[in-house]
Amino acid sequence: MTRILLRDKLDNCVARWRKAGLTVIGPVKKETFSSYAAVENAAELDLSMIMPDRSIKGLFFPQTEPMLHYTIKKQALDIKDFTPPPEKRIIFGARPCDASGMAIDDPLFGWDYKDNFWFQRRNETVIVTIACTKADDFCMCTSLKLAPDSTKGSDVMLRPLQNNRGWLVEELTDRGRDAFNEIADLLQDGSEPEASIAVVPEKFDLDACVTWLQKTENFESTFWKEISMRCIGCASCTFLCPTCHCFDFQDEGDTYSGIRRKNWDSCSFALFTMHTSGHNPRATQSARWRQRIMHKFNYFPGKFNVNSCSGCGRCSRQCPVDMGITETLQAISTLQP
């Protein structure tokens, strides 16, 4: 039996979830900026935007977080581990590309070492995704073999109804089912015609790109220098990206006591690969841009069998010099393998 969540019941749902101890998070727009943020009622949610400026990533992998506190005494070293405080959360109105991004990064954070910071938050969070009925020029999920209604990474998928009254509920995981059991009496049995999902034209031939990237001689191609000439080497693309996951450890304090933190880092920065000697194996911006593309579409899939890109388009949408994954892969797909 299919069930429907009506828009006018959403405020009750938010209240119910909050009462059950869940932090409710969703897309919020504040003046000139949008992100996924905690809300107290449904009116704070903006479910009409294409997607928030910032991705969902920071909710699982914050831009900075403490890992441990150290105190060094004469004969002793005192270490206190931090773990994120337990917090049950529900993200209502995630975009499919954001939700898939988290699933793409799961194998990375669980591979040789299980990152408890990531998995604790993953396990404590229910992702309720709404299928997209509109897209912009930068959306490219379909080029990555995903879709505006991909269920990857989601605990519940909501499919918008044609009359805009609400959503068809599709529970995908136990976590999702538990959260929706809380609001079972607010749902309505039955089915109504679904709105058509967004049309997102394919922008490039991914397989052709991957074939080109895998050819070792193309690593030294002059293509890299040409395509990245205007890249200014900021971290806007990597930090906004739901799947980029590089980090750095920093000790804040002094020799005797302080906090070790885990901070976002970016392959766009020259400092990222700078050796203590001053030598930099990725000395130019083109080498750094090549790394970003190679990592996402060659090395990452080589190891985890999935591309490290969900096609959200943020890297292109927000690049200060109008670059991004799209342009590069479009150019690669026209090159001779």
Add this chain to the structure above:
Amino acid sequence: MTIQETYKTRAKELLSSGRVKMVVGYKAGSTPDRRRPHFIRTPEEADRLILDSACIANLSGYLITEGLLSDEKSVGIFLKPDGVRSLNILAAESQLNIEQIVVLGFDVNNNEITALKGEKAEDFSTLIESLKEHVPQTPGNPLLERIEAMNAKERFAFWEAEFSRCIKCYACRQACPMCYCRRCIVDCNQPQWVNTSSHTLGNFEWNIVRAFHLSGRCVGCGNCDRACPVNIPLRLINAKMAHEVLGAFDHFAGMSQTQEPVLASFKKDDSETFIL
């Protein structure tokens, strides 16, 4: 002929005569309203040049791309008056040899584009002087006026909220032609002088460091502000500092290629209000 066509011809002439080895301009971007930097090395590549009122990015930062000017050949570049000012600063701070730069000048006001006469940076000095004379007394920006009207506590709270969402992507720095340090102070990590953490305190540190380093050097091009992916109104900070510097030292950044940097020079009659 439209300005675009005139300048296309000019760019082609510069390249085919061997006067310059490259022209840095604009081309179409990924959407109709976007423009991209365009590096033109052959007359044919100049066909894709676009010059219209959407060409507002200050391109002068590309001039100090490592190695670009080291062969002593000349480079042409499309610059608005703010771009010419930043070019002057780069020359005054010994970052480039201004003789190697051919300016293709233009201006954009109220969505109207106009051509500017001249080809060397100094040809625009009268124009820049008149810009200095016409600096408005009041900010003329509603948000800046709102901030000016706040008391210190409210102002702090305003910036705290703005900076709290900074992600330390350094797009502001990378987009700024005046942020050319090969190793920014925040990247000096032996030891790490400024924390890299992007918590609110760290974000304050970063943005205050940058505000000071841009004081009397910012030309108000807006590159930083447009680059910021979380839309912090960065230009307001630098505009405020520029205003202070103009009031205190009669210094308008980028007047000429020999102008001394305001915070690295000393005049006997400099106003001095707090040390003695």
